[in-house]
Amino acid sequence: MKVPFFNYAARYKEDREKIKEIVYQVGTSDQFILKEHAAELEDNIRAYTGAKHAIATANGTAALTLILRAMGVGPGVDVLTPAFSFISTASTIALLGARPVFVDVDPLTGMMDPADLEARVTPKSKVVIPTHLFSVMADMAAINEVAKRNGLLVLEDSAVMLGARMQGKPAGMHGDAGLYSFFPAKPLGGIGDGAVIVTDDDELGRLCRMLRNHGQDGITRFLHHYTGYNHRMDETVAAYLVHKLKRFDSLLERRRQIGMRYDEAFAPLAPHVQVVKDAAYERVYYTYVLQAEYRDQLREYLAAREIETQVYYPRALPLQSAFAYLGHKPGDFPHAEAIPGKALALPLYAEMPDAHVEHVIETVLKFEEAVKLHA
Numbered sequence: 001m002k003v004p005f006f007n008y009a010a011r012y013k014e015d016r017e018k019i020k021e022i023v024y025q026v027g028t029s030d031q032f033i034l035k036e037h038a039a040e041l042e043d044n045i046r047a048y049t050g051a052k053h054a055i056a057t058a059n060g061t062a063a064l065t066l067i068l069r070a071m072g073v074g075p076g077v078d079v080l081t082p083a084f085s086f087i088s089t090a091s092t093i094a095l096l097g098a099r100p101v102f103v104d105v106d107p108l109t110g111m112m113d114p115a116d117l118e119a120r121v122t123p124k125s126k127v128v129i130p131t132h133l134f135s136v137m138a139d140m141a142a143i144n145e146v147a148k149r150n151g152l153l154v155l156e157d158s159a160v161m162l163g164a165r166m167q168g169k170p171a172g173m174h175g176d177a178g179l180y181s182f183f184p185a186k187p188l189g190g191i192g193d194g195a196v197i198v199t200d201d202d203e204l205g206r207l208c209r210m211l212r213n214h215g216q217d218g219i220t221r222f223l224h225h226y227t228g229y230n231h232r233m234d235e236t237v238a239a240y241l242v243h244k245l246k247r248f249d250s251l252l253e254r255r256r257q258i259g260m261r262y263d264e265a266f267a268p269l270a271p272h273v274q275v276v277k278d279a280a281y282e283r284v285y286y287t288y289v290l291q292a293e294y295r296d297q298l299r300e301y302l303a304a305r306e307i308e309t310q311v312y313y314p315r316a317l318p319l320q321s322a323f324a325y326l327g328h329k330p331g332d333f334p335h336a337e338a339i340p341g342k343a344l345a346l347p348l349y350a351e352m353p354d355a356h357v358e359h360v361i362e363t364v365l366k367f368e369e370a371v372k373l374h375a
């Protein structure tokens with residue numbers, strides 16, 4: 001039985017006709033970016049999250065850039081960001097001429113450690129980016145407290161967490177601004193890149209909206225109030241997302257079923273295999289990442305049985321060549337550096353059949369049984 005890590009053919013199968021219709025309608029409309037479909041998507045995301053402002057952008061990385069710019073990040077400014085994350089949470093800071101100040105993470109959840117955050121605040125720190133990864137959320141209450149004590153703005157990187165809630169509040173709405181990415185792999189995957197920024201802050205909302213379209217105010221064309229970007233959303237992408245958002249909750253429910261089934265099956269394998277069983281918030285299972293002591297052997301064992309896996313992420317950010325100029329050395333972020341040697345992402349998507357889920361579970365359990373026999 002072949003179990004792929006993603007299955008895009010299955011994901012888009014039921015939308016075949018709708019996608020053709022959207023491409024034809026937009027392609028012949030003369031209305032390609034930021035028109036009625038983008039506006040409708042923004043309205044729908046506002047309704048879904050309760051955010052006062054929703055701003056459709058080209059992708060999640062663009063959304064991070066816009067928010068950071070709107071927060072006044074640039075040369076001479078420090079931004080605190082997790083040492084274990086996707087590259088965007090640090091590269092966007094650096095590309096604005098500011099300095100990423102890395103913060104170590106919790107060894108099991110991989111989320112920003114609030115105590116280390118407090119310890120690493122510098123006099124030039126202006127913003128902190130707590131990031132939610134996989135199916136896990138950062139401790140927003142603790143991070144907000146540190147931020148408040150130190151006068152930091154909070155950019156909640158909720159790129160993968162649309163639909164999750166913590167203490168009753170949607171992911172993305174815990175800080176000054178948040179965002180959701182709609183890259184096809186994401187829970188609300190589009191047909192191409194796309195993202196939406198959310199904020200309750202009028203000034204941040206106004207600036208993000210203008211900066212995404214060359215600093216124009218949306219009223220007078222070719223009057224540029226700021227040097228902005230072409231970080232706009234395409235109408236084809238927006239129209240498809242409006243359509244897909246209607247069944248999003250049922251897609252999330254299927255992901256949750258699979259995630260919980262994995263949790264239940266793998267929790268007894270501790271300490272060789274560790275999973276995050278966190279019931280303190282309503283989780284969105286974007287990717288399922290466990291930590292395994294014999295990760296490489298487990299990965300090979302699964303590959304030999306045609307089960308595809310991924311390693312998210314193979315190297316902590318401070319040790320990536322891109323950030324060599326910051327001068328970090330091995331050992332500076334012990335937890336963030338340890339996770340890449342243990343983390344393994346298993347297949348999980350709404351269209352995954354039960355037989356595949358059970359096959360993954362049985363195969364992992366068989367591997368662990370063999371490890372036990374050899375111990």
Ligand SMILES: Cc1ncc(COP(=O)(O)O)c(C=O)c1O
Pocket residue numbers: 059060061062086088089131132133157159160181182183193194195
């Ligand atoms: C946590 C996180 N932040 C930001 C991004 C960037 O989103 P995009 O790929 O839409 O640029 C990603 C993408 O995978 C992500 O996982």
